[in-house]
Amino acid sequence: MDIKQLRYFAAVVAEGGFSGAAAKLHLSQPSLSKAIRSLEEQIGFQLLERTTKRVDLTESGRVFHERALQVLAEMDLFEKEVGEVKIAGSGEVRIGMIESVKNWIPGVLGWYRQxxxxxxxxxxxxxxxxxxxxxxxxxxxHACLTNEFIAEEDIETQPLYEEKLVLVMSAAHRLAGMEEIGLTHIADEPFIITGKGFQTRSNILQAFEAEGLVPNICSDADRFETILTLVEAGIGISIIPRNYIGSTVPEMLVIKELDSASLDRTVYLACMKNRYRPPAIEVLLERMQAGISNPTE
Incomplete structure (x- = not known):
């Protein structure tokens, strides 16, 4: 006995006969009759009283029919749930991210939410x-937004957009009013930098090294939020992604672009190459890749 036989049986009862059920099921009437006889043989009792005009349930058939409808209803619900799992997986998408995407990702997630x-x-x-x-x-x-290109056999890295690292200082800093500032102007200034192991730190040190300079590091911090707090307090200056600050610069801060190739970089989307991801998650990742633009524009 299988679910298809139960569906056939329920259709015959609902239509009151084989001809209407066969038309609804897109089967030939002999094939449908054969399937019902096979079902009766498997369960060991007669389900239907057959007359020339219609079919009726036997006493045992009524009990079987009631239970069959319950099973079919459960099966329909199960198939719906399987379809939802296929589309959405667990119903959760987990994205790893760096701090600087905080002003870019809301636009993507706003669309995704709809x-x-x-x-x-x-x-x-x-x-x-x-x-x-x-x-x-x-x-x-399921994926990571990162400022590093990860060259690994099992990880795929796709570019999303370009971002700049910019100089940030307190509005009261003595250099805040200068129109053009280079790394030579700030090499001796107390400098706050991201911690070891962060790509931003590597970018900054490479920029100074390219000009034969060494920054005067006074503090390390892992989060840009902490760095900006220290900068606003006048503890030192720093270099962070322009996108982290967003379109509105706080009154307590001044930002300056610096002419250095090491301070221009790419934000990437990194995923496992061979991992299955439900369609609802793939759609989000595809949207991220399609929205290639600078979030500050």
Whole structure:
């Protein structure tokens, strides 16, 4: 006995005969009759009283029919749930991210919320390369937004947009009024830099090294939020992604662009190459890749 036989049987009862059920099921009447006889043989009792005009349920058939409808209803619900799992997986998409995408990702997620209102989006800060690789390989996240190109056989890295690292200082800083500032002007200034292992730190040190300079590092901090707090307090100056600040610069800060190729970089989307992702998650990743633009524009 299989689910198809139960559907055939329920259709015969609902239509009151074989001819109407066969038409509804797009089967020939002999094939449908054969399927019902096979079902009766398998269960060991007669389900239908057959007359020339219609069919009626036997006493045992009425009990069987009631239970069959319950099973079919459960099966319909199960098939619907399977379809939803196919589309949405667990109903959650987990994205690892660096701090600087905070002003870019809301535009993507706003669209996604409209398209998939039942999907839960979990955003997790994953900042260093070892953490990114670990999060992807251990399925902690479905994808990562990162400022590093990860060249690994099992990880695929796609460019999203370009971003600049800019100089930030207190509005009261003695250099704040200068129109053009280079690394030579700030080499001796107390400098606040991201911690070891962060790509931003590498970019900054490369920029200074390219000009034969060494920054006067006074503090390390892992988060840009902390760095900006220290800068606003006049503890030192720093270099951070322009996109982190957003379109409105706080009154307590001044930002300056610096002429250095090492301070221009790309934000990437990193995913496991061979990992299955439900369509609802693939749609979000495709949207991210399609929206290639600078978030400050």
């Amino acid at each position: 398209e998939f209102p039942d999907m839960h989006v979990a955003l997790k800060e994953v900042l260093t390369r070892p953490d990114i690789e670990h999060a992807l390989r251990n399925y902690d996240v």
